[in-house]
Amino acid sequence: MLQPLIDDDGAPFWEYARAGELRVQACTDCDRLRFPPRPCCPHCQSFGSQWRLVSGRGRVWSYVVPHPPLLPDYAAQAPYNVILVELAEDPRIRLVGNLVTAPDAPLGSLDPARIRIGSAVKAVFHDGIPRWLAV
Incomplete structure (x- = not known):
């Protein structure tokens, strides 16, 4: 079975998935979800983020x-x-x-x-x- 290619931005997604949790990156400033994971919010350009359980x-x-x-x-x-x-x-x-x-x-x-x-x-x-x- 092919395994995902894991980069620094997406690594937490896969760590949570291994624990059986679906989490999505969320901006800590504007509170909007973003996927795929990336360092900067596409909505408000903030670099603050957290991984929210969905x-x-x-x-x-x-x-x-x-x-x-x-x-x-x-x-x-x-x-x-x-x-x-x-x-x-x-x-x-x-x-x-x-x-x-x-x-x-x-x-x-x-x-x-x-x-x-x-x-x-x-x-x-x-x-x-x-x-x-x-x-």
């Missing part, structure tokens, strides 16, 4: 079902879905992941015909990686 709930904003040819580590798992989730706390915050039938289920565990734009989902974690379950 509910892990959201809606499917978009999705795709990749088919081979793919990267070798993913080809054996295809076809599988990749969804873009807008968070309940702020629909402008969107995270990429996979919609699965259980936290430890294979990537292709959900029939792609069941995916609907706007469907409610919640975050779950497997091996420190956020995934999504339908609710």
